[in-house]
Amino acid sequence: MFLYIAFGNTILNEYGGALPEIGMAFIGLKTLLFGLLLFLPKYRNTIRFWLFSFVIFLFVTLILQNAISEFFFWNEFGVKYNFIAVNYLVYTNEVIGNIMESYPVIPLFTVLFISSGIITYFIVKYSKTYIEAIPTFSEKLKISGLYFVMLGLSLATIPYLATKENSQNIFANELQSNGIYKFYLAFLNSELDYFKFYKTIPSNEAYAILKNQINGIKNESTTRKIIGKGQEIHKNVVLITIESFSADFMKAYGNENNITPFLDKLALESLQFTNLYAVGNRTVRGLEAVTLCFPPTAGESVVKRKDNKNKFSTGNIFKQKGYNVKYLYGGDAFFDNMEDFFTGNGYDIVDNKTLSLHEITFSNVWGVCDEDMANKAIQIMNTESESGKPFFNHWMTVSNHRPFTYPNNKIDIPGDAKSRDGGVKYTDYALKQFFTLAKKQSWFKNTVFVIVADHCASSAGKTELPLEKYRIPALIYSPGFIAPQKYIQLMSQIDVMPTLMGLLNFNYQSKFYGQDVLQSDYKPRALIATYQDLGLIKDDVLTIISPKQKVKQFQLSLKHDQKMAPEFQLYYDQEVLNKERTDLVRETISYYQTASDLLKKKKYEK
Known part of the structure; x- marks a missing residue:
């Protein structure tokens, strides 16, 4: 058995990793112990x-x-x-x-x-x-x-x-x-075949329903032509996805602990999306949403799948426009398969392996602190601005993650207190340092900054998909280019980047499910999910489809006495709907069935 595992193609080899070595160690130990008893x-x-x-x-x-x-x-x-x-x-x-x-x-x-x-x-x-x-x-x-x-x-x-x-x-x-x-x-259930486990409708009907939601698509695809309203604007773009950043961390959403003073101020100077929902409750889902602008399909995120390369992505669009495209991450990009996904989709990687020792002032198990990565980002952007080409840099923060450790003497919560409020406030502080440095650079006035959370800090609640656990803040900041305002319509995380491209008047052929929410033909909706419960929020109804062809619907009604402005209220009562809204069930199915179909048939390639 020892030799078979050592040299044969066993089931342990199929699973990979350290399993063959573990199997050999176990059988070797059993053999040794049997020998001791025998001799x-x-x-x-x-x-x-x-x-x-x-x-x-x-x-x-x-x-x-x-x-x-x-x-x-x-x-x-x-x-x-x-x-x-x-x-x-x-x-x-x-x-x-x-x-x-x-x-x-x-x-x-x-x-x-x-x-x-x-x-x-x-x-x-x-x-x-x-x-x-x-x-x-x-x-x-x-x-x-x-x-x-x-x-x-x-x-x-x-x-x-x-x-x-x-x-x-x-x-x-x-x-x-x-x-x-x-x-x-x-x-x-790490990988779920939608067509085996979920309720389906005929494929032509699914795409016909989707066509009513996404204007301009034809046949069984999401391909359509996007025409800008004017001349294309090739400003630099910096996308910052913040780790585990719930809406209710911010003052506008009712937080009274003053843990995001910088972002609270920056939001007032930006285009704010006040009614936006994350697609999932993991970082890879947030990265998938802003990179592929694609619904959260059943099972594992596309980021973690083997077939995750050469997809139609935001990075692909920017590359078509002549941009340098990079992904910046304070940890090891090997984690969560990020390196494989982003390099496979044309991004250059800047992670903690690229930092020299003198560039690191503090690190924990997740990587270098956000300040260190902010300094590295400024360095990278300065170099790119000298190339004469515009740049698109996507920076994923890490400090607002358990164990919530960060350098001491930066904020009024000690870095070794291991406090979530401290993690949030330190990330806010690091972003302030980043923008303070950025404003001194020659490229600042020609740059658009997009800030959005990857997901909320927690995901559990009384229902399968508790809405307040998916509500996240998002804003686009570019003084002199984008006027401060609030967009209060319901929208999804997958809409953020198509909306930005609309502001830049980009002309391109799109496959995105995400839409420019500032267009008149946009129909408000949001997609939220776990790895198996797939939901659609629309018309104050949450529709959830689950394995074994299950369907649930909840009527959404705002809770009273929320101490925030109407556009920021985020707590809802979710009561089981007495009479099924068949139209919304079919629309929910159309989103997730067609998305699964496009992935399965490799039709979402660049």
């Missing part, structure tokens, strides 16, 4: 005792560790294990580093190991007869039979109990669910 008969009882004790200790530790992990995962995300947990297992360096920096690991594990040791002691004390007097073959068969009966019973019972998680309150369902089983389901 050292005088020490068999001692070896067997300590092996038995270690295995019991290991199982007890894993069971208790899982309980602790579920608690902290709930504390972070408000749910039991889900798709995020599956994703995080792939990036062990960042995740383990995040845990080490975010939580009191040494005290936790000290208590864990002491507790496991005590429990193991009592288990071994009362069950060591099984190793002192080894069961006969018939007794082993009975014990094994009992084990398999109990295993089969658990495998049948847990899925059955999962069907009873049918409360209208998602928190209640999550609390009663089995974390390991939820992890298993999330692992299986």
Whole structure:
């Protein structure tokens, strides 16, 4: 078996990563231990005792560790294990580093190991007869039979109990669910075939409905000609996506803690999109939205898929217009497959690997602090401005992410307090430093700045898609070019970049689902989703389509006594709709079915 795993093409090799090495280590260890028992008969009882004790200790530790992990995962995300947990297992360096920096690991594990040791002691004390007097073959068969009966019973019972998680309150369902089983389901559903799991309509009908929402498309595609209102304006463009930046962090949306003083001021000098929703609850979904301007399809983000290259993207449009195109990220762009995605779509990468030691003043497990990346961004833009070509730079921030550590003595919240408010306020401070430097550069007056969150700080709520957990701020800032104003109509994260291109009067052939919301033919709507629940907000109704051809609809009504201006109010009551709005169900299906179809048939290429 050892040689087979070492040199054969086993299922472990198919999964890749370190699994073949783990398999070889496990079988090698089993072989070694069997050899010790075989060749050292005088020490068999001692070896067997300590092996038995270690295995019991290991199982007890894993069971208790899982309980602790579920608690902290709930504390972070408000749910039991889900798709995020599956994703995080792939990036062990960042995740383990995040845990080490975010939580009191040494005290936790000290208590864990002491507790496991005590429990193991009592288990071994009362069950060591099984190793002192080894069961006969018939007794082993009975014990094994009992084990398999109990295993089969658990495998049948847990899925059955999962069907009873049918409360209208998602928190209640999550609390009663089995974390390991939820992890298993999330692992299986990392890639979902829309046409297998979701409600569908005939393809020609789906595209016909989509045509009524996106003006100018023909046949079974989203291809259309975009004509600017005047001469093209080739200003530099800086797109800043802010990590985990909920709308309710800002003063306009009701926050009274003054944690975004710079952005609050900048918003008043910008074109603000006050009623905008993120497409998902992961960074890769936000990156997908502003790069591909594409709906969040079922399963994994396009960023993480194998077929993620040569897509029709914002970077592709800017390259057509003669721009230098770069993606800037303070961490290692290998994380979340960002490097593969952006390089595969024509972006040059600037990440923490490109920074020299003297350029780094502070870093944590996620990368260099936002100030360091702001300084690097200024350096990159100065170099690009000398080339004579316009530039499009997309900068993804990192500091507003657990463990929320950043340099001390920058804001009034200590950098080692590990406070979310501190993380938000430090990112706001870093952006202020960036703009202070940018205003001193020759290229500033010829640059448009787009600032938008990648997703909200958390995603859990009482319903599958709680609206306040998807509402994000967004603004376009370019003094002397774009007048300060508020756009209050409902819109999606996928509309931000097409709207910018409209302001620049770009002429191009588009495949984007995102639209220029400033055009008269735009019909307000927003697309929001998890990895399996796909939603459409329109006409004060939230329509959700889910696996097993499920459909839910909720009537949305603003909650009273919200202490903010009407255009910034973000809290809604979501009541189950008594009578189905079939037109909205079909429109929801048309968005997600056609998007899945275009990806499947490779029709969303550049």
